[in-house]
Amino acid sequence: MVSERARRVEISGIRKMFEAAPPNAINLGLGEPDFEPPKVVLDALCAAVQGRMNHYGPSAGLPALREKIAERYRELDSETGRENVIVTGSGSEGLMAVALTLYDPGDEVLVPNPGFVLYPPHAKLCGANPVFYDLIEKKGFQPDFDQLERLVTPKTRAIVVNSPSNPTGAVFPRATVERVISFAEEHDLTIVSDEVYEEMVYEGKFQSFWGRTDRAVIVNSFSKTLAMTGWRIGFLVAPRALAVEINKLHYHLMACPSTPAQAAVLAGLEHGGAETRAMVAEFRVRRGLISRALAKIPGVSLVPPAGAFYTFPKLDWPGTAQEIAGTLLQRGLITTPGDAFGSLGANHLRLSFAASRENLRKGLAILRTVGAELRAS
Numbered sequence: 001m002v003s004e005r006a007r008r009v010e011i012s013g014i015r016k017m018f019e020a021a022p023p024n025a026i027n028l029g030l031g032e033p034d035f036e037p038p039k040v041v042l043d044a045l046c047a048a049v050q051g052r053m054n055h056y057g058p059s060a061g062l063p064a065l066r067e068k069i070a071e072r073y074r075e076l077d078s079e080t081g082r083e084n085v086i087v088t089g090s091g092s093e094g095l096m097a098v099a100l101t102l103y104d105p106g107d108e109v110l111v112p113n114p115g116f117v118l119y120p121p122h123a124k125l126c127g128a129n130p131v132f133y134d135l136i137e138k139k140g141f142q143p144d145f146d147q148l149e150r151l152v153t154p155k156t157r158a159i160v161v162n163s164p165s166n167p168t169g170a171v172f173p174r175a176t177v178e179r180v181i182s183f184a185e186e187h188d189l190t191i192v193s194d195e196v197y198e199e200m201v202y203e204g205k206f207q208s209f210w211g212r213t214d215r216a217v218i219v220n221s222f223s224k225t226l227a228m229t230g231w232r233i234g235f236l237v238a239p240r241a242l243a244v245e246i247n248k249l250h251y252h253l254m255a256c257p258s259t260p261a262q263a264a265v266l267a268g269l270e271h272g273g274a275e276t277r278a279m280v281a282e283f284r285v286r287r288g289l290i291s292r293a294l295a296k297i298p299g300v301s302l303v304p305p306a307g308a309f310y311t312f313p314k315l316d317w318p319g320t321a322q323e324i325a326g327t328l329l330q331r332g333l334i335t336t337p338g339d340a341f342g343s344l345g346a347n348h349l350r351l352s353f354a355a356s357r358e359n360l361r362k363g364l365a366i367l368r369t370v371g372a373e374l375r376a377s
């Protein structure tokens with residue numbers, strides 16, 4: 001018999017969809033860039049493994065990489081040092097290490113609905129209760145602070161925020177970031193800010209939580225910015241005393257992050273940048289392409305995404321998001337039903353534009369045809 005803990009978590013809805021996909025399907029369900037890591041990073045990885053960097057390293061990461069990351073965050077807070085930085089085995093591992101460090105059984109954790117799939121199960125795995133706050137479509141998928149005030153209780157330990165957002169693509173303006181901070185200060189909460197899409201912003205300017213408050217932990221990753229989701233490498237930035245505690249849990253989760261991957265990422269931070277900018281420029285074009293096409297499909301409404309690489313259209317078609325996604329799948333288009341991200345995603349699909357322009361056009365044509373058929377039926 002497996003543990004109560006294992007019984008309480010389910011396989012992610014996204015994974016289920018992939019497993020049912022027919023061969024040659026157009027994949028707009030992807031949560032990863034359709035690009036390769038920068039050449040300088042690939043070369044540095046090869047050099048690292050051939051140069052005997054194949055052994056354990058410090059649990060918080062190689063000092064040179066921690067320092068390089070800290071350098072960037074010093075622009076937001078001049079006191080930031082490598083002691084604030086922990087290199088993780090991905091954003092996912094970072095989120096779990098933070099959850100294990102912060103949440104006690106019985107605690108409540110405010111998580112977005114719709115939101116990234118790991119936040120609620122991570123709270124549950126710690127014995128805490130996820131409490132869902134709405135991201136209101138009519139308000140451009142921004143939080144409603146009146147609702148947050150109603151949801152907060154003496155048991156609330158933290159609020160998880162994610163801007164740019166997976167799945168909505170919404171980006172917090174500065175005023176929202178500041179309101180989240182005053183809300184957290186007033187109720188003595190820690191802010192867990194998932195900033196893995198920080199480089200992918202098409203409207204306005206990305207606003208990090210770092211440097212504005214001493215109660216934020218930043219979860220970040222190289223998965224998306226360096227197009228290396230398979231490498232499993234990311235980082236956290238936290239107040240120093242908290243970083244010491246998180247590092248203990250991080251050690252017990254994975255001992256240390258991959259040594260050669262860290263050497264390669266460091267080269268990317270030192271000499272890369274152009275590739276990431278080119279990738280984001282391409283995402284910007286595709287974002288225009290998919291947003292314009294979706295706007296023309298009857299029964300589809302879209303809040304155009306300001307960041308990340310997802311659209312989250314609402315479909316006024318017969319059937320649930322699961323049923324519609326199932327029909328699309330049979331017709332050769334993989335999408336993610338919105339309710340995989342929470343109850344408020346129920347009438348939505350998540351369509352990723354981390355796919356070639358050609359595949360976007362083909363996928364949108366399938367969507368248009370299926371929509372017309374469903375609406376006529």
Ligand SMILES: Cc1ncc(COP(=O)(O)O)c(C=O)c1O
Nearest residue numbers: 031090091092116166196221223
């Ligand atoms: C919002 C968000 N946070 C964190 C992650 C985790 O990324 P990784 O574990 O690849 O670093 C993802 C991946 O899709 C994500 O969308």
